[in-house]
Amino acid sequence: MTSNKRYKAGLFSYTSALFLWWRALPFVPLLLSIAPRSYLAHDEGYYALQARWIQESGQWLAPLWWDQPLFDRTVGVQWLIASSQQLFGANSWAAHLPSLLAAALALAFTAGLAHRLLGPGLGWLSAAVLALTPLFINYAHLASQDMPLLALELLGALALLRAENRSRGWSFAAGAWLGPAFLIKGFMVALPVLALLPFLLLRRRVLLRSAAFWSGLLLGWLPVGLWLGLSLQHYGAGVVGGLLDKLLFLSESDVYSAGPLYYFWNIPANCAPWSLVALAGLVWGLRRWRSEQGLLLLVYPLGLLLLLSCFRTKTPYYGLQLTPFLAIWAASGLRLFAQSGIARPRAIAWSIAGLGVLLCLAGALVLLPGNLLQLEIPPLAPALLGLAALALGLSWALLPQQRTPKRVLAAVLIGPWLALSLLVQGGLFSDRSPAxxxxxxxxxxxxxxxxxxxxxxxxxxxxxxxxxxxxxxxxxxxxxxxxxxxxxxxxxxxxxxxxxxxxxxxxxxxxxxxxxxxxxxxxxxxxxxxxx
Incomplete structure (x- = not known):
């Protein structure tokens, strides 16, 4: 390569890196908060306390409850929190760092999926919608299993998609994600695996002949095997069997049970205002997404929704696994909205009205006692909510004056971005127990x-x-x-x-x-x- 070509290649790489950093900047106020941090007792406080005992005792093998080993869940997220606090100090910011990093990865993987399946225009837009989804932001700021699990699931889906070119790196990742996911969430990882099975069958000729895939699968499960083997040796089958007992309890207990339609209202409520737009994008995609698109954008999320609905225990954080695909559907709907809204001002007006009503309902669900997101409201939150509503109204009031699809999308997104940024910086998603x-x-x-x-x-x-x-x-x-x-x-x-x-x-x-x-x-x- 000549010096001129090397210079151009280096300049292109530098420009691409700057472009990516510029695209990432809008996510910073949503993931990093200047507000104080405090814990929610269940479940992040539980994991943070177990991580503290792991760090203080030097006993990294068993999840502890006071001085007793308790194998009612796996130990992956406790290891992440304890390791972060080893590096950055025993503080709440370090405890939340693994979830924040996992959220950033989840945004990147969502953008990669949308870019690969629907084109470059929808990659960043899908990530932006996901970052502006209340359910996603809520769990990005919780020191729990859910965000690391979501990042690993999206890595697995993206790796299966990219493995078509016989890429060794992506083939390795397609097998390696499963073991760490089990360390994070235990047997519940079986549900996304079952939902991904149709796509795995489509890739079987590539993956089953790939040494990189089998190497990744083996190395991914190696820490699991070592952990379970050493745990059995030290504590016996009766103690370690608590993992299976917990699964049976969740599948049979009425404590966290709800009707089969629970996720059909809970996910739209916790993902407002994008739920209505996502429905439009889904209806549009049903007739157009074929083969790989349909398997990953339709069969996987709808199959996972069915599996979650059949499982007896139902909680909002199980629905978090569907938010990236809802964001991709919403991005498709927003593109249609932006393209058609320029010529149809009435479509803009009705869309604004529908989104506004849905957002008001979501705000009520967040701020009323017994809210779905289980938030303790910091003192400044009501005032910040008023400012957020004002920012949202002003940005959407400018929609009819926009004359290009890009400006329409910018006007749609800037209001929710300002609103959520204010609430994050005010501590609504980080200061869980301010009193x-x-x-x-x-x-x-x-x-x-x-x-x-x-x-x-x-x-x-x-x-x-x-x-x-x-x-x-x-x-x-x-x-x-x-x-x-x-x-x-x-x-x-x-x-x-x-x-x-x-x-x-x-x-x-x-x-x-x-x-x-x-x-x-x-x-x-x-x-x-x-x-x-």
Whole structure:
């Protein structure tokens, strides 16, 4: 290659990199927040607490609950959180970093799928719609299994699509993603695998003859085999069998059950305002997407929706796995909207009205008590919601004046981007328990917690509220001590958390209350008598 050609190739690579970075900049205010971070007790607080015990004890083999191994779930996300905190410190930002990075990868993989299947124009647009989906942003800011699992599933789908060219790298990835996905979510990974099976059969001639695919499959499952083998050796089949017991519990229990149509209303509600546009894109695609397009954009998500609907346990985070495909459908619908809306102002007006109503319903679902996204509303959120609605209204009011498809799309997207950016920066998706965070940082209690270990007195099964609050208190306690059954097990002069009602028991009446209140309820910080 001549020096001139090398110069042009280098300049092209540099320009492409700048272009990609420029395209990525709009996602930064949605994924990185200046607001304080605090935890949601279930389930991210559970994983963060297990990761803390892994890091502090140096026991990386078993998920722990206090000092007991508990194999009711796999250990992948706990490893990610613990590793992040090893590198960046034991803080909530480091605990959330794996999910934030996984969200960025999920956006990139979604763009890759849409670009490959529907053309370059819909790649970035699909990623933008996904980033502006409330359900996606909510779980991007949760230290849980769901976003890493979504990134791995999208990697598997994209790798299967790209493996057609006998690329060794993509063939390797097509096999390697499955083992880590099992470490993240356990047996539930079987559902996306079953949904991908038709596409896997289409690629069987390429993959089954590929050494890279089988190498990836083997290496991906190697950590799983080592973890299970060592766990069986150390803890026995009875303890490790808790993984299967949890699966059976979820498939048979009525605790998290709902009707078969649960996801047909829950996903559209949590993905507003794009649900209506996605339906239009899906209807348009039913007649046009063929072969590979149909298998990945129709058969896979609709098959996964059917499998999730048949599974007894139903939760909003299972529906997260469908959001990238809903975003691709919505991007197709938005392209139609942008192209037809220029010549049809009434179509714009009706579309704005429909999207506005849907967005108002979504806002009500988020902010009302018992909201679907399980958010505790920070103090500034109502005011920020007003500013977000104003930004949304102003941007959509400019739609009829736009004369090109690109400007129409820009006007459609800028309002939701401003609205969600304000809410993310205000802490709605990151400050999950602001009242408790402020209570624990109070000048009277914070020095006590920082000075010495704090035990937990819990002699009876806890209620759901007490258990959730205990998880948050444990995460907010810098030096967490042991869990004991009564005050008699405490050394003289030691601090402990105890349920307020338990202070009335005769065995606990000598404890000295130090801090309590509505934000700490139903727990009280106490000290045992010094014994002098």
């Amino acid at each position: 408790l965070r402020q209570a624990l940082s109070d000048g009277a209690i914070q020095p006590l917690l920082a000075a010495e270990p704090v035990a937990v007195i819990s002699g009876s099964p806890l209620s759901g509220q007490a258990h959730a609050q205990l998880i948050l208190l444990a995460l907010g306690t810098p030096q967490l001590g042991a869990k004991v059954e009564s005050a008699a097990a405490l050394e003289p002069g030691r601090l402990a958390w105890i349920e307020t009602a338990a202070l009335q028991d005769s065995a606990n009446r000598e404890l000295i209350p130090l801090a309590s209140g509505d934000d700490l309820a139903p727990w009280t910080l106490v000290r045992s008598p010094s014994g002098n």
